[in-house]
Amino acid sequence: MSRLISFVKRTWILFVLMLVIGFLSLFDSAKVADRALQDYIFTINSPTRSEDIFVIGIDHNTLEEIGPWGTWSRGVLGELINTLNADPINAPSVIGIDIMYFGNKEDDLEGDESLALAAEAAGNVVVANEIIFGKEMDNEGSFDFFVVDKIDQPYDELKSVTKQGFINTIPDIADNKVRKSLHKVTYDEEEYYSFAYEIYKLYAEKNGLPLKKQPKLDSRNQWNIEYSSGDYGGYSLSKVLSGEIPASEFKDGIVIVGPYSTGMQDGYFTPIDNNQLFGVDIHANIVQCLLDNRFKHEAPRNIQTCILLALMIVLHVCFRKINIKLSSLIFVAAMFCGLAIPFLLYRIGIVISIFYPLLSVILLYLLCLVRNYVLEIVRRKRITDNFKKYVAPQVVDTLVKDGIDELKLGGVKRNIAVLFVDIRGFSTMSEKLNPEQVVEILNDYLNLTSTAIFKFGGTLDKFIGDATMAVFNAPLDIDKPVLKAICAALDMLKGAVELGEKSLKKYGIKVTFGIGINYGTAIVGNIGASFRMEYTAIGDTVNTAQRLESNAKPGQILISESVYEEVKKFVKVTPIGIIPLKGKSEEISVYQLDGLAVEHIEKELRE
Numbered sequence: 001m002s003r004l005i006s007f008v009k010r011t012w013i014l015f016v017l018m019l020v021i022g023f024l025s026l027f028d029s030a031k032v033a034d035r036a037l038q039d040y041i042f043t044i045n046s047p048t049r050s051e052d053i054f055v056i057g058i059d060h061n062t063l064e065e066i067g068p069w070g071t072w073s074r075g076v077l078g079e080l081i082n083t084l085n086a087d088p089i090n091a092p093s094v095i096g097i098d099i100m101y102f103g104n105k106e107d108d109l110e111g112d113e114s115l116a117l118a119a120e121a122a123g124n125v126v127v128a129n130e131i132i133f134g135k136e137m138d139n140e141g142s143f144d145f146f147v148v149d150k151i152d153q154p155y156d157e158l159k160s161v162t163k164q165g166f167i168n169t170i171p172d173i174a175d176n177k178v179r180k181s182l183h184k185v186t187y188d189e190e191e192y193y194s195f196a197y198e199i200y201k202l203y204a205e206k207n208g209l210p211l212k213k214q215p216k217l218d219s220r221n222q223w224n225i226e227y228s229s230g231d232y233g234g235y236s237l238s239k240v241l242s243g244e245i246p247a248s249e250f251k252d253g254i255v256i257v258g259p260y261s262t263g264m265q266d267g268y269f270t271p272i273d274n275n276q277l278f279g280v281d282i283h284a285n286i287v288q289c290l291l292d293n294r295f296k297h298e299a300p301r302n303i304q305t306c307i308l309l310a311l312m313i314v315l316h317v318c319f320r321k322i323n324i325k326l327s328s329l330i331f332v333a334a335m336f337c338g339l340a341i342p343f344l345l346y347r348i349g350i351v352i353s354i355f356y357p358l359l360s361v362i363l364l365y366l367l368c369l370v371r372n373y374v375l376e377i378v379r380r381k382r383i384t385d386n387f388k389k390y391v392a393p394q395v396v397d398t399l400v401k402d403g404i405d406e407l408k409l410g411g412v413k414r415n416i417a418v419l420f421v422d423i424r425g426f427s428t429m430s431e432k433l434n435p436e437q438v439v440e441i442l443n444d445y446l447n448l449t450s451t452a453i454f455k456f457g458g459t460l461d462k463f464i465g466d467a468t469m470a471v472f473n474a475p476l477d478i479d480k481p482v483l484k485a486i487c488a489a490l491d492m493l494k495g496a497v498e499l500g501e502k503s504l505k506k507y508g509i510k511v512t513f514g515i516g517i518n519y520g521t522a523i524v525g526n527i528g529a530s531f532r533m534e535y536t537a538i539g540d541t542v543n544t545a546q547r548l549e550s551n552a553k554p555g556q557i558l559i560s561e562s563v564y565e566e567v568k569k570f571v572k573v574t575p576i577g578i579i580p581l582k583g584k585s586e587e588i589s590v591y592q593l594d595g596l597a598v599e600h601i602e603k604e605l606r607e
Contacts, residue, residue: 031174034355039177039271041339041354042346046229046272050288052253054092055232055280056080057260062238069264073111074101076241077257078118083240083247084255085122090248093206096126096199096287098167098258098266098280101154112155120161124206126198128167129153131185148187165198169268169279170222177269178277180222181286183215196286203254203291215295216349224296224351225285227272232284234260254287256280298351308357312364319368331365411525417472417485417563418522418542419458420549421449421492421515426466429509441503441511442466448499452491456484461536467549471537474524482519482566483601486593489515489557496555515557516548517593519566540584547581548590557593564591570598 058069066072077097085091104112119125134149151166153159166185171178184193193201204211215223237257239245258280259266267276289295315334319327338358345352423429423445430438449468453460457478461469470488473481496513504510520541526533548558564573573591580587 030355034353035172035175035177035179035271037354037358038342038351041343042351043227043272044343046227047288047292047294049228049230049232049284050291052291053232053284053288054235054250054253054255055260055278055284056235056237056240056255056257057278057280058258058264059234059236059238059260060263061236063261063263065238069259073108073114074105075108075111075114078111078115080237080241080257081115081118081122081125083243084250085118085124086247090246090251091122092124092250092253092255094124094126094199094203094254095122096195096254096256096283098128098195098256098283100128100130100152100167101158102130102152104155104157112157116155116157116161119158124202125161126163126165126195126202127154127158128195129164129192131166131168131182131187131192133168148185151185151187151192163198163202165193165195167195167279167283169282171268175269177271178282179224179271180218181225181289183217183221183223185221194286196283197290199254199256199283199287200290203287207252212290212293215290216297218298224298225282226289226294226296227270227285228288229272231277231281232256234281236260254284256284256287258283294349296346296349296351299345304352308360311357312360315361315364316368319365320372324369324372327365327368331361334361411523411527413521414474414524414537415481415520416474416522416524416537416541417482417517417519418537418545419453419470419472419485419489419515419517420467420546421470421489421513422467422549424512424514424554429511432509433507437507441507444499444502445511445513448495449492452488452495455491456488458485458488462534469542469546471522471524474522474537475535482517482563483570485517485519486559486563486567486571487596487601489517489593490595493555493557512554514549514552514554516545516550516552516559517557517563518542518545518548518560519562520544544581544584544588547584551579551581551590559591559593561589561591564589570596570601572597 063069066076077099081095084095101112101115119127130152132149132152134147154162154164166182168182169178170180170182172180181196182194183197184191186192201211203209217223235245235249240247258278260278260280262276266279268279268282270277270282311334315330318330322330335358338354338361342352342354423442429441433441445466446463446468449470450460453468453470456472458470458472459474461471463469470485472478472485472488478484492513492515496511500510500512518541520539522537522539522541524537525535527536527538528534544560548560552558558576559573564571572594574594576590576592578587579590
C-alpha cells in the first residue's frame with residue numbers, strides 16, 4: 001500500500017493531465033484548434049499546381065452570356081466536349097464534368113442526345129454520380145452517416161458512353177473544412193470510386209501509364225488531401241466555346257468542368273485558404289495527389305496516445321528533478337519538436353495531432369512548475385513559521401528573501417520608535433478568574449496587539465507577561481516609523497473597547513490597556529547567551545517607553561517629547577506636563593495622545 005501511495009504522489013500530475021486532455025478532446029473547439037494548427041503547419045511549402053490539370057468554370061461571365069444555369073440545354077456541355085476534341089492532336093486526355101445529369105430532361109431531349117453523342121465520340125469523358133447516404137445506428141448508439149442508401153446515376157444514354165465517379169465532398173464536422181477525399185464505397189456488392197479517381201484512371205489508360213498504388217484509407221475509406229498552392233486556371237467556359245481560349249491550351253491534359261460562380265453554391269472552405277474553393281478545384285487537387293502519388297493518412301490514435309504518454313512520462317521526470325533553467329530549455333525544445341516532427345512526418349505521408357501534444361507539454365510544464373513552487377512555499381512556510389516563534393517575523397522574512405547578510409546581525413545603533421502596551425489590573429483579574437479564563441483573555445489581548453503592530457509594519461519584539469513590546473524601524477528601515485507606532489497604538493485602543501465589552505459580559509471584568517511610546521536611539525541586534533539569543537532593542541529609549549506605559553492610566557496613550565516633535569502635524573494631544581519617571585534622573589515632557597488630526601493618514605500608512 002505504501003508503494004502505491006508513493007507512486008500516486010509521484011505521478012498524480014500525469015493522471016490529471018491525461019484526464020484534462022481526454023476531456024478537452026470531447027469538445028469541438030479543441031478539435032478545431034488541432035485542425036487549425038495542422039492546416040498552418042502542413043500547408044507550409046505546399047506543392048505547386050500541376051501544369052497538366054485545367055479547370056473550365058461556369059463562371060459569372062458565362063452565366064451572363066448563356067443565361068441562368070436552370071435555362072441551359074445539356075447540349076451546351078456537348079458543344080464544349082466537341083470543341084475540346086475537334087482536333088484529336090490537340091485534344092485533352094480526359095474531360096471530367098462536375099455536373100449532375102440525373103434523368104432525362106423531358107423538355108430538352110435533343111440536348112440530352114447531343115451531350116451523349118459528344119461524349120461517345122470523344123471517348124474521354126468522366127461524368128458525375130452522387131452517393132445518397134442514409135443513417136444507421138452503429139454499435140455505440142451513434143448515427144453512422146457513411147452508410148450508402150443509394151447512388152444516383154446519369155441518364156442511361158450518357159452513362160453508357162462515359163465513366164462515372166461520385167462527386168460527394170464531405171467537410172470536416174468540426175469546422176466545415178474539406179480535408180479528406182472519400183475514395184470508394186461499396187453498394188450492392190459493387191465498388192464505386194470517386195470522380196477524381198475515375199479521372200486519374202482514365203488519364204493513366206489514355207497515356208499508357210501504370211496505375212499507382214491506391215492511397216491508404218481510414219476506417220471510412222477516406223484519405224487526407226494535400227492541397228497545392230494556386231488555382232488551376234479557372235478558364236471561362238464561354239471563352240472556350242467562343243474560341244477566345246483555343247482548345248490547344250488543354251492539349252493532352254486533364255480538363256475538369258464545373259460551377260465557378262458563388263451563385264451556384266458549390267464553394268467549400270479548405271485548409272489552403274481562408275476563402276472558399278469551388279468543387280472543381282478540390283477535385284483537381286485530388287487528381288494531382290493521385291498523379292503525384294502524394295497520399296497522407298492519419299497515424300492510429302492509440303499509437304499516438306501511447307507515444308504521447310511515454311513522452312509525458314519522460315518530461316515529467318525532467319521537470320520534477322531538474323532545475324528551472326534546464327527545465328525551461330527542455331520545455332522550449334519539446335515545443336519546437338512538437339511543431340517540427342509533425343511537419344516532417346507529413347512530408348512522408350503521416351498525419352499526427354499537433355494541438356494535443358503541445359497542450360500536454362504546456363500543461364505538464366506549468367503543473368510541475370506550480371507543484372515545485374507550491375512545495376517550495378510550503379517548505380519555506382514550515383521553516384519560517386517555526387522560526388517566527390523565536391524571532392520577529394520581519395527578521396525571518398528578510399532572512400528568507402535576502403539572506404542573512406542583509407540584517408547585519410550583532411548589534412547596531414538605530415533610531416527607533418518603541419511601544420509598550422500592558423493590561424491594567426491583570427494581577428487582580430488573575431485572582432478572580434480561573435486559569436483557563438485568564439489564558440483566554442490574555443490570548444485575545446496578545447492577538448489584538450500583535451495584529452495592530454504588524455498592520456503598520458512594526459516588529460513584535462517580545463511578550464513580557466501581560467505586556468507587549470514593539471519596535472518600529474528595526475531590523476529594517478520603514479517610512480514614518482513614529483507615525484506608524486502612533487497608528488498602531490490607536491488601533492489597539494480601538495480594539496480594546498470591543499475586547500473590554502466582551503470580557504465584561506462574559507466574566508464581569510473589563511479589560512483595559514495602558515500604552516507608552518518613545519522615540520530615540522537604541523542598540524538593536526542579537527542579544528543573549530551563545531545557546532539562546534533573541535533579536536531585541538536595549539537602551540534608554542526602550543526604558544523610557546516602558547516607564548511611560550507604566551504611568552499610563554487605563555485607556556490612555558502617553559508619548560514623549562521626541563515622539564510629539566516627530567508627529568505634531570498629524571496628531572491631537574493633551575499636554576500632561578513634565579513628570580518624573582521611575583529610574584530616570586531627568587524629568588521629561590509627556591503628552592496624552594487623543595487621536596489623529598489628519599483622518600486619512602492611517603489608510604495611507606497601511607497602503
